[in-house]
Amino acid sequence: MTSEGWGTPPVEPISQHYIVCGGNALAHRLALELVELYDVPVVVLVPDRTRDHAPRIEQLEGVAAVVEYSSVTDEALRAVRVETARGIAFVDGDDQGNIHAALSAQGHNPGIRIVLRMFNQRLGSNIERLLRNGTALSGSATAAPAFADAALSRPNSVQVGDRFLHIAYDDDIHSDRLCIVADRIDPQDLGRIRLLPEQEGDSASYVRLAREFGDDGPIRSGAAARLAAGTVGPDPEPGGTAALQSLPSEPAVRIAWWRRLRWRLLDTLRFFTSARLRLVLITALVAVLLAFGLLWHLNGNFAWTFYTSLLDLAGAAQPDQPGGGDGSGTGGTWQRVAQVVITFCGITFAPVATAIMVEVLASGRRGQPRNPGVGTRDHVVVVGLGNVGTRVVSRLHGLGVPVVGLESDPQARGISAVRALGVPVVVDDGPLAEQLRRARLKHSRAVVAVSGDDATNLEAALEARAVRPDVRVVLRLFDDSFASHVYATLDNVASRSTSYLAAPAFAAALMGREVLGTLSVFRHVLLVAELTAELGSGLIGLNRHDLEDQGGLRVLAVRLARNPQLYHWRYADRTRALEPGDSVVVAATRSGLARLNTTLTADS
CATH class of the missing domain: 3.40.50.720 (NAD(P)-binding Rossmann-like Domain)
Known part of the structure; x- marks a missing residue:
């Protein structure tokens, strides 16, 4: 690898290469992905070769050059030979800077493939219309679902059509799974995991499932479950199994509905009121409820009590008149006390409501971050x-x-x-x-x-x-x-790892492949991508055997050109060649998708 001085172009002229702009973790992973899996020449443009991940990038074998510029200017783009490059990725800086740099790169090389990282996905979708051959991705949006779902202990999922694909482990694997995606899983030794293991053919797994679902009953747990799930051999190695399954809807969040409702109510109350106002409101509400209960107990008529209480809250109730000689009146002393309490609480609600409106609208309460309240639970x-x-x-x-x-x-x-x-x-x-x-x-x-x-x-x-x-x-x-x-x-x-989850999608996008999402198998990544057989793409004429025999890839569904809205899951005809307009949905490892891309590029 050649390390160039500040502002100096690569020593040797270079062409048909890929440029990575950035010195962060994503730039590091992306450069590694390109040189190791796609085996393409890579030039990296870093803002400072002494900071962040730039020193690690310089140590990567296979990187043609590392060039330092504080910002991605026209001079910097010329230094990395953008006019002869096949693709460029902007994975550092802010959205505005990346947009400006992408348009500049397109001006130098109208046919270059451009991938830019955008936090604002709506803006990114609009920017794609300005790029002749480009796409905008969000690294954080790609990785965030995996973190959120891991926190909730639920499977991460990727939507394909009207289905949601997710990873299931061991005893959670169903007989209608799409394919086995990993075996030899040992959380204590993640290096043992084998992604997309060799498959024996569809018939072998069905024979095993028939045995398990025979007269002996349902699938058993433990080794029998792993055997039924399709691990190779009758005596699989110790360790778990993972399979790709589909659901008609996104996996549910395991939180009771009443807990969600309670959180929403408390959160809304905390948003519109301060601690002092909440204390006043809660105290007044408790007093009204106690007085209401007392009136109901004295009268025994719920409808009349409710009616009277509403009038008292509004300050419109008729006072209890003195009655006989004992001065007890028609309702007695306790009724009078209850009515007074309700009336005074009703008087309190009006200024409190006014204070809330003033605080929210006039004081800019929405602009102040809030600390969690004492009612925060199960968060x-x-x-x-x-x-x-x-x-x-x-x-x-x-x-x-x-x-x-x-x-x-x-x-x-x-x-x-x-x-x-x-x-x-x-x-x-x-x-x-x-x-x-x-x-x-x-x-x-x-x-x-x-x-x-x-x-x-x-x-x-x-x-x-x-x-x-x-x-x-x-x-x-x-x-x-x-x-x-x-x-x-x-x-x-x-x-x-955010960069580990996002880098494969950015690398595939540089190669013109559409990645629908990534699924985590512990620290490993499985890509779900859709490939379209277009003229010149290299896919036309290939069948399922051709695609899967390279290893690291499984065909999940086929969409035929004559009916593109319909997904044919587990497409049975493995010998049918793809025709122009057909699409295939695949699950692939990083290396599997890279091998497919290399093969298709060579064929085309």
């Missing part, structure tokens, strides 16, 4: 409100799951996004243990640590475990070795 604590953290909070909130954000940097842009959702957030640069305490960790269901620093995320996990040994922990970790040690040491923990 998820998200540590770090960067791009990924903001996406995780948004997804959890959209699912109706109570969530609390935690951020040490008061200038983090994710705070405003969380604030707009009305989600409580703790903003403090003090000790992490104190921040977690304020986030009511003791009453939480999970902690998701997604800051940009592995050490900070591990510290959050250890601090959380010190307070709640049984709490579910999900970590964002870049280093695979580090993650393996975490798996081997901590129980009830999940680890994900």
Whole structure:
């Protein structure tokens, strides 16, 4: 690998190469993906070769050159030979900067393939119309579902048509699974996992399933379940099995409906009122309910009591007149007391309602981050409100799951996004243990640590475990070795890498492949992609055998050109050649999709 000086173009002229602009973790993973799996020449443009992941990028074998420029200018693009490149990816900087750089690259090379990272997906969709051969992806949007679903201990899913594909393990595997995606699974040794193992053919798995569903009853647990799931050989190696299955709807969140309703009501109340106003409202409401109960007890007529109480609240009830000589009146002393209490509470509600309106509309309460209240229960604590953290909070909130954000940097842009959702957030640069305490960790269901620093995320996990040994922990970790040690040491923990989840989608997009989503098998990634047989694509004339024989790939469904709305799942005809306009949905490993792309490129 050649390391170039500041602003200096590659020593040797280069063409038909791919350019990665950025020095972050995603740029690192993407460059590694391109040189190792796609075997293409790569030039990396970094803002500072001494910071972030730039030193690691320089150590990658196969990278043709690393060029340093503080920003992606026309001079920088000329330095990396953009005019002769096949593709360029912008994976660093903000949305505005990436848009400007993408349009500049298109001006230098109208036919270049452009992939740019965009946090604002709506803006990205609009920008795609300005690019002749480009696409906009969000790394955080690609990775966030895996973190959110791991926190909820539910399978991550990818939508294909009207189905949701997800990964099931061992005893959760059903007989109608689409395919086996992994075996030899050992959480203590993630290196043993084998993705998309060799398949014996469809008939072998059906024979085993017929044996298990015969007179002896349903599939048994343990080794028998793994055998029925389709692992190779009658005596599979120790370890679990994972399979790809489909559901008619997204996997449900396991939270009781009454808990969600309670959270929504409390959250709404906390949003519109301060602690003092809530105290006044709750006290008045309790007093009204007690007085109502007393009136009902004295009169024995619920309808009349309800009617009288409403008039008292409005200040329109007739006072109880004195009666006989004892002065007891028609209702007695206790009725008078109850009516007075209700009337005075009704008088209180009017100014309190006015105060709420003034506070919300005039004082800009929506602009102030809120701390979690004492009623916060069964929530998820998200540590770090960067791009990924903001996406995780948004997804959890959209699912109706109570969530609390935690951020040490008061200038983090994710705070405003969380604030707009009305989600409580703790903003403090003090000790992490104190921040977690304020986030009511003791009453939480999970902690998701997604800051940009592995050490900070591990510290959050250890601090959380010190307070709640049984709490579910999900970590964002870049280093695979580090993650393996975490798996081997901590129980009830999940680890994900944002760049590892997003890089395959960016690499495939550079090669012109559409990745519908990524599925996590522990730290490993399975890609779900849709390939269309177009003229010149190399897919025309291939059948299922041709696609799957290369390894690392399974055909899940076929869409025929004559009826593109219909997905033929587990398409039976393995010898039918693809015709122009046909599409196939595949599950593939990173290497499997890369091999297919190399083959199709060579054929075309």
